[in-house]
Structures are given as structure tokens and as C-alpha cells.
Amino acid sequence: MAIMKDVAARAGVSISTVSFVLNGVSKQHKVADNTAKRVLRAAKELGYHINSSLELSPNSSVGQNVIGIFFPRENNATDLGRITENIYQYTALQNLSCNIMVIPYQLEQLNEVIKNIDWKTVDAAIVVIPQLKERLELDDFPDELPIVFYNYSDSRYNSVSCSCAEASKLLCDIIHTKGYQDIAVIGSESSPGICDSYFTQFLELCEQSGIPVPTKNYISVENSFYGGAIAARKLLNFNSRPSLILSANTVLAQGAIPVFARNEFYIPYNTELASFGLDSDLSYLQNHIPSLTMVIIPSMEMFKIATDLAFQLMEGPEKKPIHRICQCKLVLNESLSI
Template sequence: MATVRDVAERAGVSIATVSFVLNGTKPVTAATRNRVESAMSELGYHRNVLARALAARRTRIIALAHPRLDNGFGSDFITSASRAARARGYHLVLWPVDNDSDEIGELIGQGLVDGVVLMEVLLEDARVEALLAAGTPFALIGRTADPAGLIHVDIDFDQSMSDALDHLQELGHQDITLITATQPLPEYGPKVRSEAAYRRLCAKRGLRPFLLECEPTVAAGRAIQLPPGTTAVILMNELAGFGLLSQLAGAGIDVPADLSILSFGSPALAPIAEPQLTIMRAPGAILGTLGVDALIDHLETPGPTPPPQLHPCTLEPGASTTLRR
């Protein structure tokens, strides 16, 4: 592998000059620049990111801390996050850490990364404390209970719920039940915020709120007992949704003629349902890009905390919602 020294020698300049053209950090005459650039391409020079990082005290590596990946928008998110990082000349390392301050503290101490993107943020999150204590810049995917002053991107649950209700109300529905999933951890942000948004919007719109929750399984969905009078359902429990569909089919209740279903879920599963589900699609890929960009922006031009980036889910019409009869 060629080094700056090789390039400098071939171009007849000092290694400092090579560095200046490499980084554009100081003015260099066109002639010198050309000599350096041809030397680089002739030698197939690639700068060593490790040495650069050590000397510059900036690694241009960021971590994606993920307790687990099996949920929600996992794959989309990761693909877009790693692409976003690469697009800005950064590398993304994966840190499989639990919500544990020691574990992340140890990782931070290694000095490998300039910042951290935190997935699966809890309302109370020990990792956030560790990051704050270490002075390591970070961006949250999701939000703690009080995210003021923290860089974060998240689903806009208010807007999403509003859009969901709009869709159903435009179809004439007024008795709309919200079905969520029982969570292993009590304080799960998306659920808490969605329920709050639903309650608030119902009050504001003069709708009677019906909230239900069940385990995220097909079997639990089969056992759902909808409140009498319900003509539409907002689902935040994809698996139970399939159970519910099966239960309804068995009972001769037609979807959407008798009951409209709007499901917060993934486009992968929607076409499997019968009828194909109308979904509110989570902006996984968008959040990946926003989170990484927000962090890198902050790393490159530190300043006051940028405003949160909240992005709503997108309505993707299927065949499971229709006019109330």
C-alpha cells in the first residue's frame, strides 16, 4: 500500500502538501496539486483511515447501538443508515448492546467512534446517561420521556394517528377502536405516545375512544373482542391483526364491508392479508438517513441541538378500509 510518503516523493513535495491536497485544508497551487494528484492515481493511493483518525482525533466512524434488530423497521433502517454514513464518508459499526450503561461505556472508551446512533430508545434509557456522562455525541432513534436538548428523530405519532383517523373519518367512521400490543417493557415510547395521541385526538374530534391491547400473536388476535358498535379498527399489532382477520372471517364478518381495518405495519405483510391491508407504513428508511445525517451534521458543525426530526407514517391504501355502511 502506498503511503503519503510515497506520494510526496513521487510528486516532489512534502508530506504536508500531500495532506493539504488530500483534505483541501490549505491553498495549494494548481501545478502542485496536479503533480500530487497524478502521483496518487499512479500509485493507486488510498489514505489510511486509521492513521488519519488517530492524527486528526476524529475517526469518522459512528456506531449504531441496537439491543436487537428483529423488530419493526430493522432491515430498512440499517440499510439506509449505512448508506447515509457512507455517502458522507463515514463508516458505521454495529454495537449489539443491551440497555446497559456499562456495556456502552466500555465501547465508547475504546475511542473508535465519534458518535453513536441509538436505536430502540426507551423512555428511561441507561445508555443515554452513559453517553451524556462520556460527552459522546449521539442521536436517538425514538425519544426518552424528556428528549429536550437531545438530538433525536422519531416517528411523528401525533401526525400519524391524525392521518389514520382522518382516513377513517373521511370514510364515515366514528366508532374507531385502537388495538395495541402488550409490551415486555412497560414504558415503550411508541405505544405510550400513540395511545396518548389517540386519546387527545378523539377528545378533540368528539370521538369516543376505545382502547384494547393484546399480546402480539395471531392467537391473541383471534380472541379479540371488539367493543360493540365498532366500525373501524386502528391496529398497532400486526400479528394480532392476522388473528383478528381470521376470527372475523370465521364469524362471517366481512372486511371491509362490515369492519374497516387500518394497520400500522410493514408493506411486506400487507399483501399477505385477505383483503390486502390498508397500512400506515413506518418511515424506517427515512429515519435511518435522518438519524445518521443529524448526528454527522452535529459532529461536523457543533452548535445548539438541532430540532427533532419527526416523520409520520405513510398511508398505503389496501382493500381493508371502506365507507361505513
């Protein structure tokens, strides 16, 4: 499979020149039209994938790389929208250009999907792993395969993951110190998002720390605003209303809060609430009424790193797989404070 280095050698130019041409920024970097044509011709002769919008004409030197997003079928579609938006925004800021091809998969069939994809149709791929997994049964793929795993770490492959241990422990310590007697949980029963598995890990830590969360106080609903509203109505019907509510994600929390307010059960006065959320949620949820206390999953930061790695792999495989670990953080706001 041809890589940028091969195209550069064939065209007699630098790898950076090839990158400028194929990423559609040759004009900004003052690449001559004749040079751009030579790069495009070399790419075509070597079978390097060129986007169909590219024209081999003297007046055109714009091409786009294609990043494949392996996205789990069972995941919430909202996450996919966020992912593609993050990638497009970041590449625009970096003066890069790409198309995105979504490749749906089921976790148990991931190896087969990776093997069977036509790698001439994508220049690099980001594989989104939906839930935290200590170990996936991944096959040994060729070293030159331009692939980055997101939300998962494997010593054999390029990867971006995050650690929630410190932020979860901080929240756990606050809950333990404040001594809540009645704790309720709002969790998702379908279409899990990226936050949900970190939330499950956090609940396990609570249990290990001696923080009681009775099974009867765990409400599982569909992962939507509507699901959050249903959970709120169920909690309002409890004989003993909770003094703390833990939400798996901000979608469920935002669905629940207005229902509580309409029934004069106010956060943080009658109960307190903490949620897991994405860094893309932070800017507007800090201005929410009440502003939400959240453990923040750095999904945007992770996708910036994954996208950078994907573009690096387009130029050729790394000598050793690159692994990046981002840190979650606890942001205290009105809904739960010290």
C-alpha cells in the same frame, strides 16, 4: 479524541480525501495509493479508530467507519433488523461504507452506558429511544461526543424525531365522522415496537375527541403474528363483533386478518381496520388483501437523516446541535376508506 479534521491536517490532505479513504471509496474518487497510505498512517498515529479489516499496504486503501447503535433491550428485535438493513442500504446508495456495532441498553441505565462506552471503538453513535418521552433525564455529555438521538428531541444534542399529530387527527376525524358504535383495539403487551407509543398517543386523542373505546374491547397480546391471531380469535368470540378494529402495528394486523377470513369475518365488509405501521411496510402492505389503511411512521427517512448526521459528526462536532423533525402520514386503503 482525534477527528477527521485532525487526520487531514496530519496527512496534509483535505477532509474529503480522508473521508474517501476511511469509507472505502478512495479508488472511485481516484485517490493515489501513496496518499491513501499517508492518510491511514496519520489516522493510526493520532489514535483515530480504523476498522481491523484495514491493511496498511500499497494495494489497500479501504477502511470502514463504525456506527454504534444504542438499542433498547426491551424493544422488538425485528426493529433492530430493520434499522441495520436501512443503514446498510442507505450507505451503499451513498457510496459510503460502515460497520455497525450494536450496544444494548436499558432506558434507566442509558446515561451510564453512554459514559462507559469506549469511544475509540465507534466513530459515531445513534441512540434509539424506544418510546415517546417528553423528557429523559439525560446527563450533560461533552459537546464533541459524536451522538445522534433517534425518536427523541433534546436541545442539547443532535436528534431526529417525528410528529404524528396531523396524521392521527385526520384518522380520528374520519372515525368520528363515520360514527362507529363498537371499536376494538389490538395492542402489544411485550417487546414494544417503534409504532406502539405513537398508537398510544392516538388512542388518547380518540378519547379526548369523544370516541368511545371500552376497556373490555382492548385486547393486549404479544407483539407477533401469533399474538395478532390470538387477538382475532378473542374478538370473534365477542357477543357483539366490532365495526372497527384499531391495531398498534402491522405485525398484529397481519396476524389477525387471516383468522378473520377463515371464520368468514371479512375486512372491510364485516368490519374495518386501521393500523399504525412503518414506511418500510408500505410497499407490500398496499398490495395486501385487503390493502391496509395505515398511519405511517417515517422510520426509514429518520434513519437516513440520522446516518447522515452520524457521518457529519465523524468529521467534527457541529457548532450547534442539529434537530430534524419528520412528519407521519395517513394512507387510506381498502381496509378503511372514506
